[in-house]
Structures are given as C-alpha cells and as structure tokens.
C-alpha cells in the first residue's frame with residue numbers, strides 16, 4: 001500500500017543560499033513536507049582533479065551547510081548525494097543532522113549493504129537515485145530500500161525540462177514495489193506533476209516551479225492535491 005501522505009519537497013538548490021534558513025522557513029510555512037538538499041561534487045574531467053568524489057558538472061553544498069541549517073529547523077532534510085563516494089559523507093552528514101540520505105545506484109556497486117547499514121546506523125533513511133540512463137534492473141538482487149528517486153532530468157542543475165520518458169520507469173517501479181516511496185526530481189511543476197503522479201510517484205521534488213512562483217504555497221498545495229487525486233483514482 002503506497003503511503004497515503006504525499007511528500008512535497010522544494011529543492012533548496014533554487015533558493016537564495018545567502019538566506020537559506022529564512023528560505024527553508026518560508027517553504028515550511030508554505031506547506032512543504034521535506035526540504036530537498038542537493039549535494040553535488042563536480043565531475044573530475046571538468047574540474048581538472050584526478051581523484052575525489054565527483055559526479056556531476058556542478059558543485060553545491062556539503063555537511064557544514066546542513067549543520068548550519070539544522071540549527072534553525074527541525075524539518076526533514078532530504079539529502080540527495082550526487083557524489084562518487086557517498087560512503088565518505090555518511091558520518092559527516094549524520095552528525096550534521098541530515099534526515100534522509102539518497103545515493104546514486106552506480107556509486108554503491110561494491111558496498112551497497114555496508115552503505116545502507118551505515119546510513120541507518122546514523123539515524124538517516126536510505127534512498128537510491130536513478131539517473132535517466134540507469135534502468136530499474138540495477139536495483140535487482142540488492143537489499144531493498146524504502147525510497148527510490150527517479151531523476152527526470154540529468155542531475156546537475158535546476159530549471160531543466162522534465163523528461164516524460166522516465167514515467168515508464170516510475171510505472172514499472174510502482175508495479176514491482178507497491179509500497180515503495182517513489183520520488184521524482186527535475187522539471188516538476190503544475191504542468192508536469194500529473195504525468196508523474198498518475199505513473200505512481202508519491203514524492204515530488206520541485207525547485208524552480210516553487211521558488212519561481214508568485215504564490216509558492218499555491219504551487220505546493222496544487223502538487224499535493226494532484227498526487228492525492230491520482231492515488232484516489234488508482235484505488236477506484
């Protein structure tokens with residue numbers, strides 16, 4: 001049975017980082033369930049470094065920022081790790097006060113069990129992310145997780161165009177794992193959420209559509225209502 005309470009998570013990547021605590025507070029007042037924190041390390045061929053935890057063509061925040069934000073809020077801080085060695089970040093993020101720790105499936109080939117065990121032991125909820133080109137079969141024969149994040153854009157930047165082709169993945173995941181939290185991330189807003197929610201997504205990450213709106217609270221409640229309506233429809 002899918003969780004009847006949808007999670008709407010504004011992506012703080014679209015917020016004003018210079019006023020992060022106030023931005024977080026604003027989103028929670030507007031009705032956000034989670035705050036989505038994108039932790040990125042730039043890909044090594046772009047940075048010129050040979051080693052390190054690089055995964056995407058961008059660089060954002062890390063544990064010190066999560067720690068600072070945690071001092072201002074009790075919110076569920078859902079961290080999406082776009083780094084090559086997520087295991088290195090479990091301890092610091094756990095200490096900093098992260099609530100959820102979602103890593104990309106290809107970054108945990110050898111140490112899946114160990115990574116999940118460590119995430120849980122630090123009191124965080126583990127999740128796995130799938131890039132657009134990563135098939136759901138990558139999850140087979142692995143210890144189950146409670147949440148899968150389906151990227152609906154290439155990871156790295158906010159403000160990109162939603163990829164509707166990813167909905168087959170969401171549908172297949174929902175069929176296979178009826179009670180899984182399925183999150184979609186990238187290009188979500190009032191005009192695209194219907195595709196995701198009717199495919200079976202129950203957690204929605206939205207950056208530019210929320211932060212760029214004149215009335216973000218309206219967008220958040222619209223996203224929630226859309227997921228609730230889709231859930232109610234699928235029961236009929």
Ligand SMILES: O=C(CO)[C@@H](O)[C@H](O)COP(=O)(O)O
Nearest residue numbers: 155156158159186187207208
């Ligand atoms: O992880 C990412 C991008 O890599 C996302 O969380 C984006 O930040 C979502 O932003 P919008 O597409 O909603 O503007």
